[in-house]
Amino acid sequence: MTHxxxxxxxxxxxxxxxxxxxxxxPLVLLIIWALLLFGGFAFGSAVDDPTHRMPxxxxxxxxxxxVAAGWAWFALSxxxxxxxxxGSRSDRDDRGVTRFSLFVAxxxxxxxxxxxxxxxxxxxxxxxLAGIAAxxxxxxxxxxAILHWAGRRGFNxxxxxxxxxxxxxxxxxxxxxxxxxxxxxxxxxHWAALPYALLLAGTCGAATGVxxxxxxxxxxxxxxxxxxxxxxxxxxxLFNDLxxxxxxxxxxxxxxxxxxxxxxxxAVARRPIRASII
Numbered sequence: 143m144t145h146x147x148x149x150x151x152x153x154x155x156x157x158x159x160x161x162x163x164x165x166x167x168p169l170v171l172l173i174i175w176a177l178l179l180f181g182g183f184a185f186g187s188a189v190d191d192p193t194h195r196m197p198x199x200x201x202x203x204x205x206x207x208x209v210a211a212g213w214a215w216f217a218l219s220x221x222x223x224x225x226x227x228x229g230s231r232s233d234r235d236d237r238g239v240t241r242f243s244l245f246v247a248x249x250x251x252x253x254x255x256x257x258x259x260x261x262x263x264x265x266x267x268x269x270x271l272a273g274i275a276a277x278x279x280x281x282x283x284x285x286x287a288i289l290h291w292a293g294r295r296g297f298n299x300x301x302x303x304x305x306x307x308x309x310x311x312x313x314x315x316x317x318x319x320x321x322x323x324x325x326x327x328x329x330x331x332h333w334a335a336l337p338y339a340l341l342l343a344g345t346c347g348a349a350t351g352v353x354x355x356x357x358x359x360x361x362x363x364x365x366x367x368x369x370x371x372x373x374x375x376x377x378x379x380l381f382n383d384l385x386x387x388x389x390x391x392x393x394x395x396x397x398x399x400x401x402x403x404x405x406x407x408x409a410v411a412r413r414p415i416r417a418s419i420i
Contacts, residue, residue, distance in 0.1 A: 314343025
């Protein structure tokens, strides 16, 4: 498929619909995740704590299920890898998907660690800096996954990538100023939140840069944006005492779907999508 405009030819994505439906394991895990997250909100109670209806165990379990889904996608990608002739295009694509799935699974695992740390369920209790570090590691891995897959499939045009990075880094910096720093005496924690905000914005930028070249990657971009939005609400709660009824649920109803979209981008990453310049 080609598109020729005033600026000449540009890469477009060639998409072949996958044979059959989704693999069973990720589909079942997706249903369980939805039951835990949305069921916890629907059937939980805010009587004891007006900030959330979801019990802690359903929130943590929903993240655990996404970790399981991430590793299920990795196992599926490994089972496909190596089927083609070594060195062939299909073999390189399969190995690229395996690396993508591995990075995403590791990133989601780091995210679960961050959830457990912020919930005070690990030794040492709640530790915001340790939570930031865990989520930060996860986003380094997400960015690595995105850039690796994009490079393997040819969605690595410099223009869309760097414009997306620049826009999202500005958004991250402005959000940090307004949500974290404004009206506050800066501490180590405040300054630690700046590179963290830029890192989350970087994930949005990496995903948006690819999504600008193939709509198949839009779920990843939306997921990264939801993650950033949830963390900005959490930051406003931590640093500026933002408080309203069910704020905890609002955070999780943006964060949870954001992580789900990132993990389940595996469903499109394994398709034979490739940039073509003719």
